[in-house]
Amino acid sequence: MHKRGLAFYARIYRKILIQDLKSKMSYRADFIISTFGMIMTNLSGFITFMILFHNFPTINGWDYYHMLFLYGFSLVALTPVQCFFDNNWNLRFMVQSGDFIKYCFRPVNVFFYFISEVFDVKGLGQLAFGIGTIVYAWIKIGIPVTVIIIAKLLVFLLTASLFMIALMNFAAATCFWIKGSGYVMVIMFRFKDFAKYPSSIFEGIFKIIFTFIIPIAFIAYYPSLVILEPSNVPLLSWISPLYGILFVYLSYRFWMLGVRKYDFTGS
Amino acid sequence: MSEYSGNEAVIMKNVCKDFKVLNRHEGLKGSIKDLFSRDYKTVSAVRDVTLTVNRGEIIGYLGPNGAGKSTTIKMMTGVLEPTSGELLVNGKVPYKNRTENCENIGVVFGQRSQLWWSLPLIESFKLLRDLYMVPEKDYEGMIELYRSLVDIEPILHKPVREMSLGQRTLSDILAAFLHNPAIVFLDEPTIGLDVSMKAKIRELILGLNKEKNTTVILTTHDMGDVDALCRRIVIIDKGTKIYDNDIEHLKNYFGSYRTLKLKRSDDTWEEYLIDEKTTDVMDVIMEKQKSMKIKDVKIDEISTEEVIKKIYEGSAK
Numbered sequence: 195m196h197k198r199g200l201a202f203y204a205r206i207y208r209k210i211l212i213q214d215l216k217s218k219m220s221y222r223a224d225f226i227i228s229t230f231g232m233i234m235t236n237l238s239g240f241i242t243f244m245i246l247f248h249n250f251p252t253i254n255g256w257d258y259y260h261m262l263f264l265y266g267f268s269l270v271a272l273t274p275v276q277c278f279f280d281n282n283w284n285l286r287f288m289v290q291s292g293d294f295i296k297y298c299f300r301p302v303n304v305f306f307y308f309i310s311e312v313f314d315v316k317g318l319g320q321l322a323f324g325i326g327t328i329v330y331a332w333i334k335i336g337i338p339v340t341v342i343i344i345a346k347l348l349v350f351l352l353t354a355s356l357f358m359i360a361l362m363n364f365a366a367a368t369c370f371w372i373k374g375s376g377y378v379m380v381i382m383f384r385f386k387d388f389a390k391y392p393s394s395i396f397e398g399i400f401k402i403i404f405t406f407i408i409p410i411a412f413i414a415y416y417p418s419l420v421i422l423e424p425s426n427v428p429l430l431s432w433i434s435p436l437y438g439i440l441f442v443y444l445s446y447r448f449w450m451l452g453v454r455k456y457d458f459t460g461s
Numbered sequence: 462m463s464e465y466s467g468n469e470a471v472i473m474k475n476v477c478k479d480f481k482v483l484n485r486h487e488g489l490k491g492s493i494k495d496l497f498s499r500d501y502k503t504v505s506a507v508r509d510v511t512l513t514v515n516r517g518e519i520i521g522y523l524g525p526n527g528a529g530k531s532t533t534i535k536m537m538t539g540v541l542e543p544t545s546g547e548l549l550v551n552g553k554v555p556y557k558n559r560t561e562n563c564e565n566i567g568v569v570f571g572q573r574s575q576l577w578w579s580l581p582l583i584e585s586f587k588l589l590r591d592l593y594m595v596p597e598k599d600y601e602g603m604i605e606l607y608r609s610l611v612d613i614e615p616i617l618h619k620p621v622r623e624m625s626l627g628q629r630t631l632s633d634i635l636a637a638f639l640h641n642p643a644i645v646f647l648d649e650p651t652i653g654l655d656v657s658m659k660a661k662i663r664e665l666i667l668g669l670n671k672e673k674n675t676t677v678i679l680t681t682h683d684m685g686d687v688d689a690l691c692r693r694i695v696i697i698d699k700g701t702k703i704y705d706n707d708i709e710h711l712k713n714y715f716g717s718y719r720t721l722k723l724k725r726s727d728d729t730w731e732e733y734l735i736d737e738k739t740t741d742v743m744d745v746i747m748e749k750q751k752s753m754k755i756k757d758v759k760i761d762e763i764s765t766e767e768v769i770k771k772i773y774e775g776s777a778k
């Protein structure tokens with residue numbers, strides 16, 4: 195039996211990605227329309243945000259530009275789940291129709307093979323908007339530009355992205371057990387909208403839920419504190435990278451357990 | 462199991478597969494209820510099947526709808542675990558070694574493409590070559606072999622989503638053989654195809670089996686497939702194996718049966734299946750002549766289709 199390591203998977207992913215992009219561009223009209231739609235979606239989200247928050251000088255001690263930073267941070271942190279893990283949205287249809295079985299006939303990891311099939315270009319627009327917003331807020335707040343701070347930003351953006359990936363893996367994999375898993379996905383996906391607000395607006399039981407059980411507070415709030423309030427970083431922010439890795443790992447195991455338990459209905 | 466000698470592609474010993482089917486409820490609330498529900502019924506899809514398939518064989522795995530054919534194949538490919546019994550594919554337990562098993566098998570489920578939907582076939586081939594880590598020389602050799610067996614030029618640069626059903630099935634079969642697997646499973650590959658595509662596909666399968674000595678396990682409802690490809694057939698019904706032997710043996714068994722064809726005055730044919738042991742063909746013709754005008758008479762051997770039908774009927778009794 196062939197050994198298939200990380201290098202193998204990276205190479206395969208790159209090749210699938212290149213082919214996928216090539217074929218997407220060959221359908222030019224589709225490509226242009228979806229690019230346009232992506233810009234409009236992001237623009238309208240951004241304008242809504244401006245209107246909502248421009249007249250609020252502070253929320254729990256956060257001023258407008260801090261909020262803007264958080265908003266940009268969450269946009270960037272949500273890019274990987276959008277770009278690389280979008281096929282999770284198709285999982286329940288494939289499981290119900292029986293088409294899912296095709297992912298189990300290849301000598302590679304089923305999760306990888308399934309996820310590698312779709313790369314969603316729309317996420318890239320979000321990434322551009324997010325970066326623009328972060329840069330703008332960064333300048334307005336007057337955060338110094340040093341290698342250390344930028345390195346921290348990258349590490350904690352990456353960390354933040356892990357949580358939404360994990361949440362969507364969990365939500366998608368419920369379809370192996372329950373029929374109405376569409377609701378679960380939509381609810382989880384809606385939760386991400388809360389990520390744009392400082393977690394201090396959550397109180398009591400909600401704070402515990404959104405920190406530990408459905409950890410959306412990690413999608414932007416805790417990781418961004420490292421940049422926004424460097425003198426007063428809570429412990430939760432520092433442990434968020436480890437917690438993120440653990441959470442993704444657990445979601446992966448849960449997903450694979452679903453494949454194992456699923457009995458492949460449909461002839 | 463000790464009896465694996467290296468020559469058996471598949472060994473099944475008393476294999477059973479039960480499904481626990483939940484009586485499901487609708488909606489979100491119903492789904493949550495289902496999580497904790499114990500409201501099950503058991504469906505026995507495969508019951509106590511024992512079967513050995515040797516390397517290089519093409520066997521027809523037949524049976525009416527719901528007989529358990531696809532379930533058997535799903536167990537052999539390692540996606541389903543047998544409820545009980547022993548199953549070895551290429552000498553290994555498939556469910557415990559899914560990825561390893563997948564290196565040595567190819568699978569086609571009719572009407573369900575496994576290729577990248579938007580990619581031209583040749584790009585799918587190249588990705589599969591990389592996934593299975595096929596050496597470049599072997600890959601080139603296989604493509605050459607394909608060219609010699611079937612005209613692949615018209616489909617090679619076509620995205621799968623733009624293909625006809627026939628072209629897609631052809632592509633899937635080619636893809637299943639690409640890494641030169643020891644066994645290929647074909648589950649109703651010719652379903653919904655026209656006559657010429659069926660002929661093309663049969664020729665291809667036969668050619669690949671001859672050239673590469675690939676074991677082929679084929680399920681089909683088309684007796685034309687069986688006649689063209691299989692020397693041995695295995696029949697299951699309601700999960701139980703009811704026949705396993707050479708197709709010739711089966712025809713001899715029904716050797717006294719004849720298909721009597723009578724041509725009516727409007728040039729259409731009427732068919733009767735007659736067992737010569739119990740009924741005289743001439744008597745039937747005389748009898749029929751009383752009520753209709755017969756323009757022509759033909760007497761044929763029993764067709765495979767009718768043999769299989771007889772067996773199903775026999776087991777239903």
Ligand SMILES: Nc1ncnc2c1ncn2[C@@H]1O[C@H](COP(=O)(O)OP(=O)(O)O)[C@@H](O)[C@H]1O
Binds near residue numbers: 525528
């Ligand atoms: N995943 C499953 N869950 C419950 N019942 C199943 C499942 N798969 C198959 N069955 C049942 O098992 C029997 C055999 O099905 P199958 O193997 O698909 O038959 P065939 O391929 O011969 O038509 C049928 O009664 C079918 O309804």
Ligand SMILES: [Mg+2]
Binds near residue numbers: 461530531532648
């Ligand atoms: Mg079937």
